[in-house]
Amino acid sequence: MTATTDFTHDPAAKSWVSGAADHPDFPVQNLPLAIFSTDDGRIRGGVAIGDYILCLPASAELLTGEARKAAEAADALHLNAMFAMGPAVVTELRHQLFRLLTDTSRQAELEKHLHRDDVTGLHVPFHVGDYTDFYTGIHHAENIGSLFRPDNPLLPNYKYVPIGYHGRSSSIRVSPAQVKRPSGQTKAPDAEAPSFGPSKRLDYELEMAIWIGQGNDLGEPIPVGEAESHIAGISILNDWSARDIQAWEYQPLGPFLAKNFHSTVSPWVVTLDALAPFRSAQPARPEGDPAPMDYLAHDTSAAAFDVQMEVFLSTAKMRAGGDAPHRLSTGPMTAMYWTAAQLVAHHSVGGCNMQTGDLLGTGTLSSGEDGGEGSLIELTRGGKQAIALPNGETRTFLEDGDEVIIRAYAEREGQPRIGLGECRGTVVG
Structure with a gap:
């Protein structure tokens, strides 16, 4: 069972993203994934943080190793390729995103990849074969x-x-x-x-x-x-x-x-x-x-x-x-x-x-x-x-x-x- 907690579950942890700390659904301890589109027509993978969506492919340059590969794989119409890489890779992506979103010294680098008003839609997160x-x-x-x-x-x-x-x-x-x-x-x-x-x-x-x-x-x-x-x-x-x-x-x-x-x-x-x-x-x-x-x-x-x-x-x-x-x-x-x-x-x-x-x-x-x-x-x-x-x-x-x-x-x-x-x-x- 994957019931082990780690630093990403620290109840005292706060994100520098405005409104995320007390968000009823999407505090930094959650970081759920989705496929979203923006007004420029791009459809990509993202992570919810407060009232915002962090674009994964755009943030890939700030990640390393397998986490970076996972973020790059989210430059797609579905999350299939990213999750096919395995649970350890998805966990590493979570860990690195958590660190970036709670480190105020990385705010300037990352906040340009946050989307809110220009999000035009969310999509079925996977290509569902069955x-x-x-x-x-x-x-x-x-x-x-x-x-x-x-x-x-x-x-x-x-x-x-x-x-x-x-x-x-x-x-x-x-x-x-x-x-x-x-x-x-x-x-x-x-x-x-x-x-x-x-x-x-x-x-x-x-x-x-x-x-x-x-x-x-x-x-x-x-x-x-x-x-x-x-x-x-x-x-x-x-x-x-x-x-x-x-x-x-x-x-x-x-x-x-x-x-x-x-x-x-x-x-x-x-x-x-x-x-x-x-x-x-x-x-x-x-x-x-x-x-x-x-x-x-x-x-x-x-x-x-x-x-x-x-x-x-x-x-x-x-x-x-x-x-x-x-x-x-x-x-x-x-x-x-x-x-x-x-x-x-x-x-x-x-x-x-x-x-x-x-x-x-x-x-x-x-x-x-x-x-x-x-x-x-x-x-x-x-x-x-x-x-x-x-x-x-x-x-x-x-x-x-x-x-x-x-x-x-x-x-x-x-x-x-x-x-x-x-x-x-x-x-x-």
Whole structure:
């Protein structure tokens, strides 16, 4: 496990960049990576520091050795080449950037490479060759299962094998995004035949994205004890779902059109190095649950990430009235039944070759308590109980003009809070 802290986690460290010291998301202890563009048309890799982005390729001349090579590799449309160099190289880049950003004697050299007002956009940080969405949120699985199988919410395989399906990488978009309402076949319970049209039960899913750094060769599985060295970092993920389309199509092969129309990711990749102070033990399995099979068994004393997530809804009427977004729910990333390392190990155990930039979704993460539901289908009990919003509107599922905002952060006493930014998407007809 890469849970070791070092000088880059010093809570007393401050950056000379204005506003970075008390920034709720991007203090110098974070340094998440992204792909950004400026008004001159350049698309390059960068690092967040406060309200600014430090251009990596432009700063390469101030770096040495492998860190310099990593920064030069970020002169690209994606971060794939940089993360393919391996975790030790990315760590060295973090170390050297931290020193530069906390050394006031280097301010004049570096601040000319900071961008703020001229940033015109952020992009999906990787070229995503493949996307797999898991189903690790056990409370979500129980909530969904209880809607359809009240006496047996979890299927027999759930606690033995990490469940997942292959999603559509071509429809992954970066926040903020417009999400076009999908159409497909649906079948009402009392109808003799299905009908075709726009989804009436459009939903969000509160998830986290796990990015693959270095991959593995075809036929050579990644051992669970080495899995985290293949993880580049994490972002926020909203895997939008058309529940009515899903209900009709998912048997026997699982989600298809209900999931392939759009998935939104936040632009910032928060590395495992940055998350080291926020590690926690994987929640203990309930008494009587089976132990993981040998290929999934590993030390879980620091295998979870103490990341808190929040989801907000802003309707068109709310925005027109100047109303703040309404928080629907909040929940922890520790709601995962399987660890990130177990997901990587299981995905590759049959010989699948993971590649740099592959995206693994955690699945919807619900807390198991009221107010911790990770989707509208849970919050509304399958659409039977409408949510009342502060301005008098109600919702069972998403309507055109609704904006879903997901935020995530890690916070612990004695440590500066670090954030993952936002994942925003607005539904359009």
